[in-house]
Amino acid sequence: MKLEVSDLSFSYQDHRVLEGITLEVDEGELVGVLGPNGCGKTTLIKCINRVLVPRGSVHFGGQDVSRMGSSERARLFAYVPQALSVGMAMTVFESVLMGRRPHVRWGVGESDIGMVSEALERLKISHLAFRKVTQISGGERQKVVIARALVQDPSLLLLDEPTSALDLRHQLEVMQIIRSVVDQKGIGGLMAIHDLNLAARYCDRLLVLHHGRIAGQGTPSAILSEELIRDVYGVSARVGREDGYPLIVPLEPVGNI
Amino acid sequence: MEDEREKIAGRYLQMQAKRLLFVAVLAVGIILLAVGSTIIGSAGLTVEEVCVAVLAGILPGSFSADPLAFTIVWDLRLHRVLFAVVAGFGLAIAGAVMQGVLRNPLASPFTLGIASAATFGAAIAIIFVPTALSGEIALVVSAFTMSALAAIAIYGLSRYRGVSAESMVLAGIILMYLFGAMTSFLQYTGTTEQLQAVVFWMFGSLQNTSWEKLALVTLVVAVSTPLLVWRAWDLNALGMGDQVAQSLGVKVEQTRTVHMLIASLITASIICFTGTIGFIGLVSPHITRLAIGGDHRYLIVASGFVGALILLGADSLARTILAPQIIPVGIMTAFIGIPFFLYLFMRQKEEYW
Numbered sequence: 323m324k325l326e327v328s329d330l331s332f333s334y335q336d337h338r339v340l341e342g343i344t345l346e347v348d349e350g351e352l353v354g355v356l357g358p359n360g361c362g363k364t365t366l367i368k369c370i371n372r373v374l375v376p377r378g379s380v381h382f383g384g385q386d387v388s389r390m391g392s393s394e395r396a397r398l399f400a401y402v403p404q405a406l407s408v409g410m411a412m413t414v415f416e417s418v419l420m421g422r423r424p425h426v427r428w429g430v431g432e433s434d435i436g437m438v439s440e441a442l443e444r445l446k447i448s449h450l451a452f453r454k455v456t457q458i459s460g461g462e463r464q465k466v467v468i469a470r471a472l473v474q475d476p477s478l479l480l481l482d483e484p485t486s487a488l489d490l491r492h493q494l495e496v497m498q499i500i501r502s503v504v505d506q507k508g509i510g511g512l513m514a515i516h517d518l519n520l521a522a523r524y525c526d527r528l529l530v531l532h533h534g535r536i537a538g539q540g541t542p543s544a545i546l547s548e549e550l551i552r553d554v555y556g557v558s559a560r561v562g563r564e565d566g567y568p569l570i571v572p573l574e575p576v577g578n579i
Numbered sequence: 580m581e582d583e584r585e586k587i588a589g590r591y592l593q594m595q596a597k598r599l600l601f602v603a604v605l606a607v608g609i610i611l612l613a614v615g616s617t618i619i620g621s622a623g624l625t626v627e628e629v630c631v632a633v634l635a636g637i638l639p640g641s642f643s644a645d646p647l648a649f650t651i652v653w654d655l656r657l658h659r660v661l662f663a664v665v666a667g668f669g670l671a672i673a674g675a676v677m678q679g680v681l682r683n684p685l686a687s688p689f690t691l692g693i694a695s696a697a698t699f700g701a702a703i704a705i706i707f708v709p710t711a712l713s714g715e716i717a718l719v720v721s722a723f724t725m726s727a728l729a730a731i732a733i734y735g736l737s738r739y740r741g742v743s744a745e746s747m748v749l750a751g752i753i754l755m756y757l758f759g760a761m762t763s764f765l766q767y768t769g770t771t772e773q774l775q776a777v778v779f780w781m782f783g784s785l786q787n788t789s790w791e792k793l794a795l796v797t798l799v800v801a802v803s804t805p806l807l808v809w810r811a812w813d814l815n816a817l818g819m820g821d822q823v824a825q826s827l828g829v830k831v832e833q834t835r836t837v838h839m840l841i842a843s844l845i846t847a848s849i850i851c852f853t854g855t856i857g858f859i860g861l862v863s864p865h866i867t868r869l870a871i872g873g874d875h876r877y878l879i880v881a882s883g884f885v886g887a888l889i890l891l892g893a894d895s896l897a898r899t900i901l902a903p904q905i906i907p908v909g910i911m912t913a914f915i916g917i918p919f920f921l922y923l924f925m926r927q928k929e930e931y932w
Contacts, residue, residue, distance in 0.1 A: 392828045
């Protein structure tokens with residue numbers, strides 16, 4: 323199923339945050355949303371997930387998202403927020419099990435339990451299953467949140483900077499997992515991300531936001547240029563190639579943005 | 580790999596079984612304590628006399644009891660014991676629900692102004708309605724109305740700013756101070772006897788229970804409990820933050836509002852009869868969370884049983900410890916509950932909330 327956003331705008335009171343956003347995310351495609359702090363990445367993801375109510379249209383699989391019920395939407399979209407929220411007085415297992423909420427009525431069946439164990443294994447956190455969520459590290463918590471999104475069995479993953487709190491190894495692990503889930507399950511992924519190199523390496527397409535508008539859209543190689551980085555981030559950078567992917571080396575802040 | 584998965588699945592099922600066992604043990608404990616509590620008392624009835632009196636009430640044809648024992652058991656003790664169970668259960672689930680929807684370990688009917696509103700209502704009735712005009716009905720109605728108003732005010736205030744957990748807590752605490760100040764003012768202007776009556780009401784007591792009151796409170800608790808347990812997943816989801824809950828399909832504001840109103844209604848319908856019995860709503864959910872974790876599918880009912888056990892235990896002690904003098908149960912609940920809480924709290928080294 324395909325996500326189609328067309329001419330989406332959003333304002334907080336009289337402050338316009340997003341303007342005329344049009345984008346598509348296909349099945350099996352991972353799209354990265356780039357841009358400096360405050361450019362509207364998080365707002366865009368919240369608008370698609372109806373945490374915020376935008377103007378313009380958001381369709382998924384041909385269906386208008388604004389007309390979906392909250393449970394129906396929860397069976398299609400899984401959302402990994404920026405703030406890691408894992409619940410109170412819960413074990414890792416239970417926190418991940420929450421992802422089944424849109425699918426179960428009250429009791430938890432064998433298949434639900436199986437999906438949780440599988441997700442824990444995929445994220446290599448099986449050994450933490452019965453630890454309290456308050457007792458694990460930031461990187462482990464991020465994995466818990468992603469595992470919860472996976473057991474939600476969504477058709478679209480919405481991720482808000484899933485690697486921002488993580489060390490180098492965890493960043494790569496998490497990106498690999500997201501990539502492989504998108505590939506294997508053939509679902510769409512839309513991810514706000516700060517790290518240009520990770521974005522270039524793992525995303526199929528990138529969308530660059532600047533002051534709430536789309537400053538560019540395309541494959542990483544096509545879009546990540548020294549010019550764009552200077553215009554959007556106010557940073558001079560060198561863009562080379564490594565391993566077939568663009569490699570960005572930021573140098574210094576330039577001018578005023 | 581398969582082994583590992585099965586091990587995890589097995590352990591989760593085991594955890595669930597442990598929770599059910601906890602609930603079952605509590606239920607048995609309550610039954611035993613209820614029986615014990617019906618037997619003990621200052622009248623000095625024997626176990627046999629009490630049993631015969633109970634049976635005589637249930638099967639009037641088959642047993643005949645001594646009329647005095649019958650009166651003591653049926654008109655004094657039994658409804659009081661059952662009221663303690665139902666009220667303890669209700670106050671505790673109200674606390675569990677409030678802590679859950681507000682994500683706040685300090686939330687309870689007392690920290691949110693529901694109880695101080697009831698006290699204010701009671702104070703109005705005590706001071707302005709002459710006792711000759713059937714003071715008790717006026718008192719109950721006034722206490723209930725005020726706490727219902729407080730619940731609506733909390734909703735209204737937070738509605739104005741968006742129904743976030745923080746704004747509800749803030750609105751509740753402000754109301755608590757407001758009603759507290761108004762009650763103090765009434766006490767200041769009242770006579771010594773009125774002052775004494777208000778203070779006694781604030782102690783909380785099961786002295787004035789009756790079968791009619793028991794029926795009313797049981798009805799409220801029996802209707803709301805299945806509803807709350809049925810929506811337990813929503814409370815679990817809310818614990819993860821509003822945005823996550825929303826993305827899991829929970830209608831966040833609606834859920835929070837409805838749950839707060841139900842919890843307030845349960846509380847109001849109990850404390851308008853008993854006066855302020857504090858502490859149970861705050862601590863029973865914590866004791867339960869420490870024992871079996873935070874899954875509301877079990878937490879709500881288990882908290883209720885813990886609350887029932889504490890209130891019944893407290894009232895049994897309150898009736899007997901200085902017999903024939905009866906201590907208000909509100910004073911006893913903290914003495915009973917705190918050691919219990921401290922034990923679990925000290926034993927658990929890790930952060931649990």
